[in-house]
Amino acid sequence: MRLGVAVSGGADSVALLRLLAGAASEAGLVLTVLHVHHGMREADAEMDAEFVAALAGRLGLAFRLHHVQVPVVAKERGETLEEAARNLRYGWFRELLAAEEMDAVATAHTLDDQAETVVQKLLRGAWTEGLGGIHPRVQYPGGFILRPLLEVRRTEIEGWLRATGQEWREDLSNRDTAFTRNRVRHELLPQMEGYNPQIKSQLAHMASIAREEEAYWETELKRILPGLVLPGRAVRGGGRAVSTHPDEGTVGMEVERLRALDGAMRRRVVRAAAAGLGYELNFGQTERLMALCEPSLPSGRARREMLGEGLMAERTLRELRLERKAAAGEDQEALPELELRIPGTLRVEKWKLSLTATLAGDEAGPATMARLRAPKPGDRVYMRYTHGPRPLKEIFERLRVDAAERRNWPLVEWQGKIVWMKDVTLEPDPSVPFRIMEETGEPAARKGQNESLP
Numbered sequence: 001m002r003l004g005v006a007v008s009g010g011a012d013s014v015a016l017l018r019l020l021a022g023a024a025s026e027a028g029l030v031l032t033v034l035h036v037h038h039g040m041r042e043a044d045a046e047m048d049a050e051f052v053a054a055l056a057g058r059l060g061l062a063f064r065l066h067h068v069q070v071p072v073v074a075k076e077r078g079e080t081l082e083e084a085a086r087n088l089r090y091g092w093f094r095e096l097l098a099a100e101e102m103d104a105v106a107t108a109h110t111l112d113d114q115a116e117t118v119v120q121k122l123l124r125g126a127w128t129e130g131l132g133g134i135h136p137r138v139q140y141p142g143g144f145i146l147r148p149l150l151e152v153r154r155t156e157i158e159g160w161l162r163a164t165g166q167e168w169r170e171d172l173s174n175r176d177t178a179f180t181r182n183r184v185r186h187e188l189l190p191q192m193e194g195y196n197p198q199i200k201s202q203l204a205h206m207a208s209i210a211r212e213e214e215a216y217w218e219t220e221l222k223r224i225l226p227g228l229v230l231p232g233r234a235v236r237g238g239g240r241a242v243s244t245h246p247d248e249g250t251v252g253m254e255v256e257r258l259r260a261l262d263g264a265m266r267r268r269v270v271r272a273a274a275a276g277l278g279y280e281l282n283f284g285q286t287e288r289l290m291a292l293c294e295p296s297l298p299s300g301r302a303r304r305e306m307l308g309e310g311l312m313a314e315r316t317l318r319e320l321r322l323e324r325k326a327a328a329g330e331d332q333e334a335l336p337e338l339e340l341r342i343p344g345t346l347r348v349e350k351w352k353l354s355l356t357a358t359l360a361g362d363e364a365g366p367a368t369m370a371r372l373r374a375p376k377p378g379d380r381v382y383m384r385y386t387h388g389p390r391p392l393k394e395i396f397e398r399l400r401v402d403a404a405e406r407r408n409w410p411l412v413e414w415q416g417k418i419v420w421m422k423d424v425t426l427e428p429d430p431s432v433p434f435r436i437m438e439e440t441g442e443p444a445a446r447k448g449q450n451e452s453l454p
Contacts, residue, residue, distance in 0.1 A: 009169035078378030097143035115200035133207035
């Protein structure tokens with residue numbers, strides 16, 4: 001097996017490499033050491049790469065270095081640094097597998113990582129499939145991602161390395177509690193261990209059980225879905241009509257057959273039906289669909305509910321339908337992208353919008369520009385009193401903004417940051433040298449005011 005070993009330089013990955021190198025000859029492994037330079041931590045990152053390259057050299061193994069720019073990509077995609085770093089790493093691993101340069105890639109996730117992942121999933125409100133945490137073996141086109149150390153504790157690994165005299169690198173960012181995983185690792189899990197010293201092992205066991213449970217349900221769903229979730233709308237005389245619009249789609253499920261299922265299967269069926277249309281339902285949306293299955297519909301009437309942006313549910317006498325609509329508001333004129341001078345005022349009469357930017361300090365400084373614009377995919381904002389950036393979809397759901405309004409909800413961007421959002425209080429950013437105020441009446445003319453735009 002041509003096996004790539006992902007090595008950051010930390011204790012876990014160094015131990016994985018040493019263990020695999022010791023077993024390579026007997027197990028028939030051809031190892032390549034893979035190291036990703038994330039474009040962060042400057043000199044420390046360079047020293048990590050040099051350390052891993054030197055270790056590979058001492059073991060007589062091939063070494064491959066992959067450079068990425070996590071901060072740049074995170075900004076472009078609207079991801080956190082953690083998300084961007086992980087997606088870029090696994091993107092490279094998948095490329096190596098797809099190109100058949102490797103048969104598999106091994107990563108050094110441990111039992112501690114599994115416990116941390118399960119807790120994070122719980123905090124985010126994951127479904128039961130999310131509680132499966134990190135899978136020990138994942139198949140991609142061309143090969144596998146393997147996690148050989150998933151049942152080993154981090155303390156065991158570090159003890160083994162000390163006993164063998166093997167050094168490793170410490171990444172100080174792993175102690176930065178600005179990252180959610182680090183808060184879980186250094187704050188939340190130690191508190192949980194005060195209630196149960198074996199909590200990490202218990203969480204890892206729960207993940208194993210959840211994975212087996214979900215494998216069973218997946219098999220059952222594959223058996224039942226083809227005859228229950230039907231494309232298109234039922235038409236009089238038999239048959240079904242299917243939309244040819246690329247952004248639309250409809251599926252129908254016979255209500256009596258849904259009701260005959262137990263609650264656990266019914267919930268999975270409606271979620272799978274929505275997933276087939278490109279939607280991931282939350283708990284509340286799923287429960288609304290479950291309620292639509294109940295035999296309480298007045299005779300001869302239908303009931304319709306908007307579940308999320310572009311997804312409509314309709315209960316008829318015979319069917320529960322899910323319908324994906326073309327993006328709401330496509331026929332409306334789009335909010336224009338305009339410059340807001342700082343300091344200055346921007347008025348957009350057609351949208352009844354007047355924004356004034358004033359400098360936060362006393363010094364005038366050189367004039368600069370921000371941009372008024374509509375939301376874009378991947379946009380995130382830091383709301384007041386919340387940890388980490390929030391996707392706009394979450395904000396709109398909190399505000400109960402309907403789908404037709406979301407497309408043109410006003411934002412102001414400055415140097416790649418969203419610094420103002422209509423009706424949302426954002427976390428103050430000390431690096432932003434100005435404030436933005438929305439005026440409700442006709443604003444008075446100001447020095448440096450932008451030209452009034454129709």
